[in-house]
Amino acid sequence: MTTAVHDTRAAGASRAGAVRGRRSRLRDGFTRHTARRQRWGAAGVLYVMTCVFLALGAVNAQNNLLFLAFGLGLGGLVTSGLVSGASLMGLRVKRRQPGACAAGEPGVIRYEVANVSAIMPAFCVVLEDSARRRRKGEPRAELAYRVSPALVGHLGPRTLVTIETSWLPLRRGWIDIEEMTLTTTFPFGLMRKTVVFSVAARVLAWPSRVPVRPMLIDQAARGARQNLQARRGAFGGEDVFGVREYREGDAIKDIAWRSTARGQAVLVRQRAEPAGSRLWITLNLSPASGQGPGESSEWNEPELAIACAGELARQAADRGLSVGLCVTHTGTVLPPREGAGQSRAILDALGAFATEPNEPRSLPRAFRRDEAMVEIHVGGAAPAGLPGSRMRIDVRDFGAWCADPASVPAILRKGAS
Amino acid sequence: MRGAALPRLVLVLTLLGALLYALADESWGMFMLAAPLVCIGSAITGRAGARSLPKGVGLALVLGVVAWAGSLALEGRVDVSAFCRLTLVVLVIKFFDTRRSRDFAQMLVLLGFMGVAATLLSPRLVVGAVLALYVPLLAWTVVTFQFYTAHEIVVRGSVGPHVAISEPPGGGSRRSLVALSLACLALSAGVASAVFVIVPRGLGRDFFMRVGRYQGSVTGFSDRVRLGEAGIISQSSAVTMDVELRDAENRLIGGPSEIFYMRGAVLDEYHSGEWRPGPRERRTSQRHPANLELRFAGPAEEGQVVTQTVTLRAVPSEDTYLFALWRPYAVTLTEETPISIDSGTSTMEVTLPPGRFRYRVTSEMGVHTPRGDVSAPRDRVGFPSRAIEELARTVLTQAGIEAGPELRPRTRDAEAARAIENFLRSNFAYSLEMRRAPANEDPIEWFVEESNRTGHCEYFASAMTAMCRSAGIPARVVTGYVLAEWNAQTNTYVVRQSHAHAWVEAEISENVWREYDPTPPGDLREIHLRRPSLAARVGRFFESLEYLWITSIVSFDEADRSRIIGREAGPRDAISGDALRARARQARRVFGALLSGVVVFAGAYMVGRLGLILARRGRPARRARRTQDWARGDPALEALATKAGFYDELIDTMRARRQAKPEWRPVGAHAGALADADPALGSVASPLARMYYTLRFGRRPLTEREEAELSVLLERLRTLNRAGAERSATGDRAGPPTR
Numbered sequence A: 001m002t003t004a005v006h007d008t009r010a011a012g013a014s015r016a017g018a019v020r021g022r023r024s025r026l027r028d029g030f031t032r033h034t035a036r037r038q039r040w041g042a043a044g045v046l047y048v049m050t051c052v053f054l055a056l057g058a059v060n061a062q063n064n065l066l067f068l069a070f071g072l073g074l075g076g077l078v079t080s081g082l083v084s085g086a087s088l089m090g091l092r093v094k095r096r097q098p099g100a101c102a103a104g105e106p107g108v109i110r111y112e113v114a115n116v117s118a119i120m121p122a123f124c125v126v127l128e129d130s131a132r133r134r135r136k137g138e139p140r141a142e143l144a145y146r147v148s149p150a151l152v153g154h155l156g157p158r159t160l161v162t163i164e165t166s167w168l169p170l171r172r173g174w175i176d177i178e179e180m181t182l183t184t185t186f187p188f189g190l191m192r193k194t195v196v197f198s199v200a201a202r203v204l205a206w207p208s209r210v211p212v213r214p215m216l217i218d219q220a221a222r223g224a225r226q227n228l229q230a231r232r233g234a235f236g237g238e239d240v241f242g243v244r245e246y247r248e249g250d251a252i253k254d255i256a257w258r259s260t261a262r263g264q265a266v267l268v269r270q271r272a273e274p275a276g277s278r279l280w281i282t283l284n285l286s287p288a289s290g291q292g293p294g295e296s297s298e299w300n301e302p303e304l305a306i307a308c309a310g311e312l313a314r315q316a317a318d319r320g321l322s323v324g325l326c327v328t329h330t331g332t333v334l335p336p337r338e339g340a341g342q343s344r345a346i347l348d349a350l351g352a353f354a355t356e357p358n359e360p361r362s363l364p365r366a367f368r369r370d371e372a373m374v375e376i377h378v379g380g381a382a383p384a385g386l387p388g389s390r391m392r393i394d395v396r397d398f399g400a401w402c403a404d405p406a407s408v409p410a411i412l413r414k415g416a417s
Numbered sequence B: 001m002r003g004a005a006l007p008r009l010v011l012v013l014t015l016l017g018a019l020l021y022a023l024a025d026e027s028w029g030m031f032m033l034a035a036p037l038v039c040i041g042s043a044i045t046g047r048a049g050a051r052s053l054p055k056g057v058g059l060a061l062v063l064g065v066v067a068w069a070g071s072l073a074l075e076g077r078v079d080v081s082a083f084c085r086l087t088l089v090v091l092v093i094k095f096f097d098t099r100r101s102r103d104f105a106q107m108l109v110l111l112g113f114m115g116v117a118a119t120l121l122s123p124r125l126v127v128g129a130v131l132a133l134y135v136p137l138l139a140w141t142v143v144t145f146q147f148y149t150a151h152e153i154v155v156r157g158s159v160g161p162h163v164a165i166s167e168p169p170g171g172g173s174r175r176s177l178v179a180l181s182l183a184c185l186a187l188s189a190g191v192a193s194a195v196f197v198i199v200p201r202g203l204g205r206d207f208f209m210r211v212g213r214y215q216g217s218v219t220g221f222s223d224r225v226r227l228g229e230a231g232i233i234s235q236s237s238a239v240t241m242d243v244e245l246r247d248a249e250n251r252l253i254g255g256p257s258e259i260f261y262m263r264g265a266v267l268d269e270y271h272s273g274e275w276r277p278g279p280r281e282r283r284t285s286q287r288h289p290a291n292l293e294l295r296f297a298g299p300a301e302e303g304q305v306v307t308q309t310v311t312l313r314a315v316p317s318e319d320t321y322l323f324a325l326w327r328p329y330a331v332t333l334t335e336e337t338p339i340s341i342d343s344g345t346s347t348m349e350v351t352l353p354p355g356r357f358r359y360r361v362t363s364e365m366g367v368h369t370p371r372g373d374v375s376a377p378r379d380r381v382g383f384p385s386r387a388i389e390e391l392a393r394t395v396l397t398q399a400g401i402e403a404g405p406e407l408r409p410r411t412r413d414a415e416a417a418r419a420i421e422n423f424l425r426s427n428f429a430y431s432l433e434m435r436r437a438p439a440n441e442d443p444i445e446w447f448v449e450e451s452n453r454t455g456h457c458e459y460f461a462s463a464m465t466a467m468c469r470s471a472g473i474p475a476r477v478v479t480g481y482v483l484a485e486w487n488a489q490t491n492t493y494v495v496r497q498s499h500a501h502a503w504v505e506a507e508i509s510e511n512v513w514r515e516y517d518p519t520p521p522g523d524l525r526e527i528h529l530r531r532p533s534l535a536a537r538v539g540r541f542f543e544s545l546e547y548l549w550i551t552s553i554v555s556f557d558e559a560d561r562s563r564i565i566g567r568e569a570g571p572r573d574a575i576s577g578d579a580l581r582a583r584a585r586q587a588r589r590v591f592g593a594l595l596s597g598v599v600v601f602a603g604a605y606m607v608g609r610l611g612l613i614l615a616r617r618g619r620p621a622r623r624a625r626r627t628q629d630w631a632r633g634d635p636a637l638e639a640l641a642t643k644a645g646f647y648d649e650l651i652d653t654m655r656a657r658r659q660a661k662p663e664w665r666p667v668g669a670h671a672g673a674l675a676d677a678d679p680a681l682g683s684v685a686s687p688l689a690r691m692y693y694t695l696r697f698g699r700r701p702l703t704e705r706e707e708a709e710l711s712v713l714l715e716r717l718r719t720l721n722r723a724g725a726e727r728s729a730t731g732d733r734a735g736p737p738t739r
Helices: A015-027 A042-061 A064-089 A214-232 A257-262 A294-298 A301-318 A340-352 B006-025 B029-045 B055-074 B080-095 B101-121 B125-156 B172-198 B386-398 B410-427 B443-449 B457-470 B521-528 B534-554 B558-565 B578-618 B622-631 B635-641 B646-656 B667-677 B679-696 B704-731
Strands: A004-008 A035-040 A091-095 A107-115 A122-130 A145-147 A150-155 A159-169 A173-184 A191-206 A240-245 A267-271 A278-284 A322-327 A332-337 A372-377 A390-394 B239-247 B260-267 B269-271 B274-276 B283-288 B293-295 B304-312 B319-322 B328-333 B337-342 B347-351 B357-365 B475-483 B485-487 B492-496 B500-509 B512-516
Touching (some): A035 A042, A042 A064, A064 A091, A064 A122, A064 A191, A064 B101, A064 B125, A064 B534, A091 A122, A091 A191, A122 A145, A122 B172, A150 A159, A150 B172, A191 A340, A214 A278, A214 A301, A214 A372, A278 A301, A301 A322, A301 A340, A301 A372, A322 A340, B006 B080, B006 B125, B029 B080, B055 B080, B055 B578, B125 B172, B125 B534, B172 B558, B239 B260, B239 B475, B239 B534, B260 B319, B260 B347, B304 B534, B328 B337, B328 B347, B386 B457, B410 B457, B410 B500, B443 B457, B457 B500, B475 B492, B485 B534, B492 B534, B622 B635, B635 B679, B646 B667, B646 B704, B679 B704
Antiparallel strands (some): A004 A159, A035 A191, A091 A107, A107 A159, A122 A150, A122 A173, A145 A159, A173 A191, B239 B492, B269 B274, B283 B337, B319 B347, B475 B500, B500 B512
8 A cells, every 4th residue: 555646846947937937837737626615514513503602601601711712713713714715725636647447446546736825735635536416407327436535635835746546447438537626624624615626537447357267368379279280281389488387277288397396386388379379359249048057147247248358358468369359249340469559459449339239240351260269248149250160158157267256346246336 | 644643632632621620620539530541541442453342331331421411400410510520521431432533523522612611610810721722732633633534534435555645745744734723823813802802791691591600719708707716817818809999090009018908898786706797777779780880979079089990809609798998989890780788887799690700999088077877876885895894994094085975075086996996906916816715705805804815806806896885986897808918010909818807997976987907007917918938929920910811801891892992881771681681581491491302312312322232232243244245045155154254354354454455356366465465464365265255156165174274274364463453553653544
């Protein structure tokens, strides 16, 4: 758990220049608040009631100390209002565009908070990124994301601070982040004052990470190699380039027995994939034609399938395979390519498309026979045009693809947002 | 800046609050009891991971306090002091209770009420001085509490590995916060001063009820003289009042070498060794408005006019005398008060709540011309004692004055009284020794004949009065105070309890009364003047401060207010009259009903909460319910879920070791991630997570071997939990535990 904060003071060459530089730097790109809210808390109500009772008591008893106490109470009220209001008015906010991350996995989001006030420092300001308040008549939007609140303990006059905090997308897809707020109860907690900033941003949340068995990729890659051998008629390169720790699903024949005997952990040989191994990940979201395995009923199956496809794409890219994506019911096709860029492209595509039921479309092109294919489906019939050498994964059958069902994120359950 | 100092601040504030109550109520029992308990409670529950009182027990104790308050209310004994005691008891209980932000908030509220209650209990300077420390400390603690709660919000609301808290390096932020706090304090003090001055005084007194009156005090003064008993004889140096004297040109009068007599009660009836006030036939009573001069005798023509501003620091009881130099003829009260004036004796009595009071009275000194129409006929004057009469006759004869009133012209009465005064001064000695006359003897006779001619002022005054009356001179005993101690810092006379005195007034011609003091003057000065020691100087300095405190704050009145804002003070009969008081009775009933409603509601709420907690305790534990959520509805899973209780222990241990599992991360993944952050915990957590999955997702019971492994792992887990709690207690003082 870390606190990642950088506190910087804008500076300039000369004194006058410094002031100009600070001002311009503190205003450039920063957003001014669009609304203000204030709410009396229980402490505030109690405080006001106590002040009223003090006043009544002072008048009733003609007790000068009570008059003084009432005056102090009133002074505290005035001071609280002035300080909390003035400190928030000088604050400006800039939100840096957060990078994409998987739904259910925390990502990093950065803010810059500047205090443009010349004299008034800000204390104890809580920064919260929240969905815009629902307007009257608007349908209730499901909660798409959560952001860790951040605390700005102190922000001096003409100072800015960069804050790095976590955000958690709660679903896949485009997420519109509209509002963020700065709230303070400083100094006495009588009133909760908030300023609202409209700093719109659109972030793509990739599919959730799910524990897919690594052997699926191995099997698929093996199929691709066999296809390639069959086409080339010769043994493809399977050079061993290293060993790694055994993972569930690794073939026993790959275990490096000598290395294992020397050490404590079970090690397996890692082989370089033959050049030209191409893997298609096909996502078939056609509705189930029959009753599948019972245990999948609590899951949001299309989302589970998308998550599974995304994870396979990640693993394939990590293994150095050329991986492509084909989504049958939207006709989305990304031809196989290698590299992290391709992995991101696939995750972007998987993150962005909608899962509304759709008629299966005809596939745009015929697949080559030397290409391997993993078809992920939710019980629907296999679309026409796919080559025969393919692996079909029914996401409802966890045993077939999931290494650890308990690790599947809860947000993929039905009803979870 | 994370509010880590909050528990310590609350502890200090509670101790200060207890001290404040002890000083204000002048009872140290609760302080002696509460202070160690609070420290012990803080030491026990202040540690991270420490156990607090079970919720039900804490609530039951608070309920007990409410019941105690209820019983006091039924007996009609609920007052500010009782409120303070109850608050202190609740605070002590809270120190043994949980230490969440809500608990701190409740404690701060109670501490705020303690401060308010202390102002109702005592107007003393020492209380004000502690309050001057208490209020800023309370404000600072509240500010710290804001940081504490904000930190807690951020930690609790965290959804990922980052807890983002901006804390700039160096102590700049603390300096900035201190500067801002001082500015806030100055602003608050400014507003408070403005409110203090602007709010009109005198309106609405006792509109609701009489609450929070200051305690009465023993002042040394008494309107009864019982010879041989303590009476007005007091050796206490407690200050009773301060007196400022000014002449007709508003110049200060007095000094260290001048002595004045402030008369209070006139005692003119004697019976069996006791002097008491006689029937007051010329007495009139009225409710006198504030700041309006009331003249009850003719204006001064011949004598020196002296205006006395008297600040009573401790009014002894509701009906008290107003003290004045002889002969008072006008008085101005600073509050609307019932006043009774007897024009025959020129005594004034008022009805006041105990506490402080200020008034101005004007007297004319050295007057020889009679101003009243009352004279005591000579034929009715006498004293039923043969021995006293003989002594008076002897004294006067020796002085060459006719002893018999029928032989002596009225113009020689003053001479005769002076001769008697001189006789007592020169032939008797002053002593504070309390000697009682034998039961069958008159104390005055015993004093002049058998007491070795020693006694205190009451004996001297009694003897002179008796001798004057025997000689046909009307005389009376007067009790009051001697103004002998001059305070050069405040230019006032300081009057202490020990300055209480008794002397004599004799009618030297028709309706002309003159003061005589038969007590030897050397002894009087010796007794009433303080020794110029270092302690006395320090004490006098403190008394000067207290005088300033009382005159400028505690006794601030409409006249002071008018002087500051430049407006003449005047009476407000129309507003503050009986009509307002009649309306107050109705409002009082409504207020009482509301108060009763609040008490009943609070009691019902507490009973309900306790019932709810007890009902919850009857159900299966929350922990078991949480475990069984995933198994509900499936008998096979429910059987397995009963074996998965170790999951909660694992989660608790993770939390205790500051490795809390985020909601979004499965336990297996989190256990794997602990390998780097906390290897010891990770080595236990991973196999436990696997066993949990075996039960939950594998849907099979643990094998015997796994059961054995589980018991070993649980032992290790509990050891880690204890170690984690201790580590948190000793090492981590940075803030509240991470949840």
